Amino acid sequence: xxMISALSGFLLPLALxxxxxxxxxxxxxxxxxxxxxxxxxxxxxIHIAPTLVGLMVAVGIIRASGVxxxxxxxxxxxxxxxxxxxxxLPLIFIRLFSTSAANGLVFDLFKEYGTDxxxxxxxxxxxxxxxxxxxxxxVYFLSVGIKKTRWTLVGGLLATLAGVAASVVIAGxxxxx
Numbered sequence: 082x083x084m085i086s087a088l089s090g091f092l093l094p095l096a097l098x099x100x101x102x103x104x105x106x107x108x109x110x111x112x113x114x115x116x117x118x119x120x121x122x123x124x125x126x127i128h129i130a131p132t133l134v135g136l137m138v139a140v141g142i143i144r145a146s147g148v149x150x151x152x153x154x155x156x157x158x159x160x161x162x163x164x165x166x167x168x169x170l171p172l173i174f175i176r177l178f179s180t181s182a183a184n185g186l187v188f189d190l191f192k193e194y195g196t197d198x199x200x201x202x203x204x205x206x207x208x209x210x211x212x213x214x215x216x217x218x219x220v221y222f223l224s225v226g227i228k229k230t231r232w233t234l235v236g237g238l239l240a241t242l243a244g245v246a247a248s249v250v251i252a253g254x255x256x257x258x
Contacts, residue, residue, distance in 0.1 A: 128224060129220050129224050133220065140182040144175070153167060153174070163249070164253065165245065165249055168190060168194070171186060176208070176211050177214050184208070186204075199253070203252040207244065207248040214237035
């Protein structure tokens with residue numbers, strides 16, 4: 082383990098020297114290219130910032146208004162049928178929009194039920210095998226100008242459904258839920 086740690090501390094400087102050396106050998110203006118990349122990065126951040134702010138505000142409103150809890154209560158019978166704990170349903174919805182908001186819900190679940198509970202384990206597995214589809218579609222597609230998303234949403238929702246199903250099964254079978 083010490084060898085891996087030492088190697089990882091050595092690889093980053095090595096990669097930096099390699100990139101700079103490669104640029105110099107090819108007679109490139111490395112610093113100018115770096116500055117140009119930073120400028121392009123800032124332009125992208127400025128371009129997507131309104132979308133990020135809008136998503137954060139929307140998630141905050143949904144959480145504070147109680148709509149999330151109402152939707153979870155409405156879907157509890159379906160969740161019970163599929164063996165999904167009712168406490169996990171808000172997490173599944175929020176995860177579609179925001180990873181940071183979903184992390185907040187997971188920490189709340191950990192405080193209330195514990196990290197080693199079936200609910201805590203299911204929440205952890207859901208976080209690792211699902212993605213914030215709407216965030217990715219709005220931010221990344223917007224930043225590169227994709228307007229026609231075709232089957233992206235359907236594919237993402239199906240993948241999320243598979244991830245949730247796998248999370249429930251893994252937590253139930255492997256951890257005795």
